[in-house]
Amino acid sequence: MLKDFKQFALRGNVIDLAIGVIVGAAFTSIVNSLVKDIITPPLGLITGGLDFSNLFLVLKGPQTTTLADAAKAGAVTINYGIFLNNVISFLIVAFVLFLVIRSVNRLFANPPAPAVPPAPPEDVVLLREIRDLLKAKP
Known part of the structure; x- marks a missing residue:
């Protein structure tokens, strides 16, 4: 084991x-x-200076003006302002991370391979073969 x-x-x-x-x-x-x-x-x-952290809804308990006062009073609250702050922080972090990764990918990107010229058409190949045969004939 x-x-x-x-x-x-x-x-x-x-x-x-x-x-x-x-x-x-x-x-x-x-x-x-x-x-x-x-x-x-x-x-x-x-x-x-907009701050959502003090936005809340009191479900049970005394109505207060700040979340800290509601917590001290033992009120049951829905803290949607803190949730909004976390969502906004997440979006900012995700966007910054996107920019950083995009920059790193560009920094380490492999240069494109040189384009291979297309093969000549079949009639051109055939004409070249005929030309070469005629040149090789004594």
Whole structure:
């Protein structure tokens, strides 16, 4: 059983997957920093600092003006503003990731292979053969 586990764990696919997960985690922090520290501030400036995190619907409990007050009062709430913030963050991260991957793919793209000229038509090939035969005739 130990031998089978060792064979499984040291197979190339498992090691590649482990490396991919580690690099992906590191890349996630880079993308999140790019979104949080570079992309989001100008968007906040453009939208006038619009923040959805304080939008909620009280299902049970006292009506309050902020989500923190509702939580302190023990109210049951639907926090749709936080959900909207997460959706917007996801869309920004997905778009930035798309741009990064697109740039990397362009950077490492193989140049197109030179176009092979099309074969000459059959009648041209036949005429060339006749020409070569006539030249070779003494």
